[in-house]
């Protein structure tokens with residue numbers, strides 16, 4: 001854990017090194033709007049009972065897909081018809097391959113984890129907990145069924161339904177087909193609001209996107225983790241969304257832009273601002289997700305594994321030096337489990353804290369666009385784009 005920063009590997013250890021670095025930069029305090037929407041502490045937070053209610057520790061947080069009945073799948077929805085380059089990029093990722101590798105084959109670690117949870121081979125492709133993270137689950141003939149690997153809707157939200165977002169999101173006029181340049185500002189605003197209400201997670205909803213990632217990349221199922229499955233990816237929202245997962249082709253099908261090209265156009269955003277926002281928002285999502293998974297957790301060995309991601313993200317937020325990030329840093333101090341894997345007793349308090357973190361995160365996203373966070377560049381510039389080993393082996397290091 002030396003003082004030098006490794007460029008090739010991202011880890012929480014490296015993040016800790018950044019915390020030291022950033023303190024020495026002495027961030028200025030930015031003038032910002034006060035927090036108005038911080039959550040009321042939940043009733044349980046003040047009146048704690050001695051006995052915590054037993055909760056089944058099998059939490060899976062699927063931020064992207066909440067209703068399987070509305071999942072269409074990339075093929076049926078024909079996303080490719082209008083998003084050729086995005087689909088092509090998606091097909092090169094381990095996301096796309098995950099169902100093939102981990103669900104269709106019943107061997108190696110898949111078999112080991114499945115056996116530990118009493119999951120049969122047929123269940124892997126239907127109702128298993130595995131299918132939610134390693135694939136896209138739709139309902140066919142009343143049954144849950146894996147229709148592909150991790151796909152568009154896993155992150156952007158299920159698209160189907162009369163009031164679903166699929167048709168709305170690409171229609172620039174109520175009745176006529178007109179080019180996007182001719183859409184009125186009113187129609188555009190109404191269209192986007194309709195999409196958001198329908199559960200579409202768009203580029204503007206940067207916190208929603210981050211939470212979709214963490215919902216799969218942090219694993220709260222204690223039996224699964226006890227069987228040897230990772231509890232958490234060493235996740236870095238900036239790096240991990242900027243490598244093999246990136247697909248910002250909307251304005252130019254040949255150029256995978258550094259920041260979402262639609263968002264750059266409509267919000268007058270810049271790639272630098274996007275990275276800064278992602279950096280902070282990723283930490284918020286890491287804290288919120290960790291707290292939610294710790295709430296029902298009882299296994300000391302599992303709890304211990306969430307210690308570092310929770311503590312490091314909270315420390316980093318505190319260093320970012322805004323009212324919202326400092327509030328979360330301070331809030332979390334009481335929730336970091338001990339080195340032995342013991343956590344403070346009350347699960348409900350964890351959930352209440354997670355809710356509060358979510359409110360601070362939303363307030364942060366409202367108050368900043370990244371332009372005032374330039375001091376973070378010192379850290380973020382060290383962040384290389386992340387490609388999986390598998391991707392590098394197939395497509396080469398230079399990509």
Ligand code: HEC
Nearest residue numbers: 077078079081082152153156159169170180202203204262
């Ligand atoms: C008939 C063409 C068409 C189809 C099919 C289509 N899209 Fe789109 N999509 C568009 C257009 C046009 C836009 C740009 C909308 C705008 O100008 O705001 C867009 C934008 C998007 C955006 C970015 C929105 C934002 O504001 O950041 C996402 C995400 C997206 N589509 C996902 C999908 C997914 C996933 C599918 C398949 C389930 C899909 N689209 C199917 C045409 C289509």
Ligand code: HEC
Nearest residue numbers: 102109110113114129130133216217218219229230233234
């Ligand atoms: C909450 C989401 C989630 C659930 C549930 C889940 N996985 Fe995973 N799994 C992941 C993620 C994310 C990775 C990649 C982690 C990384 O590389 O950082 C992974 C990696 C793997 C790997 C490759 C690494 C290894 O340990 O060999 C296998 C095999 C695997 N999972 C099988 C399963 C099986 C079988 C189940 C169900 C019994 C399951 N997973 C349930 C998210 C999940």
Ligand code: HEC
Nearest residue numbers: 079083086087090151152155209248249250259260261262
């Ligand atoms: C792993 C999660 C994930 C998956 C899977 C995913 N996206 Fe995205 N998508 C994102 C993120 C994150 C962004 C914003 C990228 C950024 O901030 O650089 C985005 C941005 C977009 C945009 C805006 C691009 C622009 O230039 O403005 C479109 C369009 C889009 N996605 C379509 C799709 C389609 C179609 C698929 C399926 C082939 C898909 N996405 C799969 C996470 C995902």
Ligand code: HEC
Nearest residue numbers: 094098102132133134150154212213216240241245388389
């Ligand atoms: C539906 C669940 C799900 C969502 C949502 C999701 N991932 Fe993943 N991701 C996985 C799984 C599962 C793997 C491991 C695939 C395998 O090895 O089979 C993975 C692997 C990856 C990898 C490759 C890691 C490695 O070294 O092998 C990257 C990078 C990645 N995800 C980034 C992201 C980003 C960025 C987001 C959000 C924008 C995101 N993921 C959202 C499930 C998900």
